Amino acid sequence: MTLSVLTKRADFLAANAGTRNARAGFVLLTRPNSGQGIRFGITVTKKIGNAVVRNRMKRRFRELLRAALPTLGLPDHDHVLIGRAGGIERDFHLMAEELARALARAREGRGDPSGGRRPRKGDRKGGNRP
């Protein structure tokens, strides 16, 4: 099983409808991709900081995912990490632990409650696979 990178905007938009697990440094989105293998993508918006800050965050996220996904990743799922302001220079080992827990929750099909604030319209069933 090899890792591949998401490059299409449509894939990112689709992942937005998947299971959502938020941590201090990042938000993990997972969504089945019907047999495409383990794929991942990273989103860091301009709100986080300038290009230097954003690129460094992406590099560290890539390293986290490269270490975790082969053993802890969900097979045939897309994984998208969204950077949060709390993730700037957050301790690397701490974030590795948080990522492991978030992946475990996603594996159980559980995400954060969507709440009335940001409705996700029924796509929640995407995480309810056997």
Next chain:
RNA sequence: UCAGGGGGCCCGAGGCAGCCGCGUGCGCUUUCGUGUGUAAACAUGGGGGGCGCGAGGAAAGUCCGGGCUCCACGAAACAAGGGUGGCGGGUAACGCCCGCCGGUCGCCUGCAAGGGCGGCAAGGGAAAGUGCCACAGAGAGCAGACCGCCGAUGGCUCCCGGAAACGGGGCACAGGCAAGGGUGAAAGGGUGCGGUAAAAGCGCACCGGGGGGUCGGCAACGGCAACCGCAUGGCAAACCCCACCCGGAGCAAGGCCGAAUAGGGGCCGCGCGUCCCGGAUCAUGUCCGGGACAGGGGAGUUUCGCCCCGAGCGGCCCGGGUUGGCUGCUAGAGCGCCGGAGCAAUCCGGCGACCAGAUGAAUGGCUGCCACCGUGCGGCAGGUCCCUUCGGGAUACCGUGUACGGAGACAGAACCCGGCUUAUGACGGCCCCCUGACGUU
């Protein structure tokens, strides 16, 4: 020479090791897949492993100048619009850089005239024209008279002397003046002497200024002597005038490749009921839009009612779009070293190396040690000080060991160069100016 302060330029943008990774180029390897082939083998894709290279001085802002690409265009000139603005040099070019000139500010030197050093500034034209110069002030562009000065000359129904002529004094009416005060960013040359009733380039000397001459300089400009009594203040970053420069858009430029699906156009074959209205057309109609009737179909059948269809279908060809891929794409007005020319910017010659090409965007992640700063502890070696019994003790300075804490900037190539501007922490190196101390003359 040292210390402190200010300014400018250059280098560098922590180092090493271990483990795990990323991008790219080139070899190697493979009982792997696919294609061609009788085979050998070749091509291509995948796996494994090796070697080389892999962010910046600003990669930033996108403010100028170019290369390159496409578009437009006979050439050139003019007009419009925009830009630049002392002179010379450098450059592919520039609004950039270097040198110089003039201006201005500060410091030093000198009796002075002058000279030296450093800094600053978009520095063509104000007798081509137009416009503006607030407030204050008497007066601000045909200059002007508030306070003031004078009142020689003329005047006075003033005072004294005198017979008178007149003399002396007074007044400040006419009038004269612009020195001094005052206003202002700016008041129409400055200082001094003469002169005068008081004054004034009214006269003179020096300084400043002017146009012409002459000498020097490639030039900006400078020197000199004579002449002119001074004859037109500032703003051109207000319009404007003069000289010179400029076609536009940008790598999302531009070129190439091609699938599925949907849609467009053309041709051919078959098919396409009648009538009416409108549109388009010079006109015809197998043109376009709408309507009525006939016709066909649907709900099991028939009648009535309702709904739908009422012109396409098939084949071939063509061009375009979306997404995607390839290319442009990195060897260059480049880099390093040496030599030469030049005050310098820069240029010339020789030698050498190949030095990022990503595209949801590589150039990294983690750990340890060292290096920088601060604090505490140990006193381990040295220095210093104390007691002095070969030894012991203290230690604020320096080395060093250790523990804890801190700092580690600005910032990430996106077609490529030359500049400018802006942002930037620590340590270095060089230069200039100012201040202080010491030493020498």
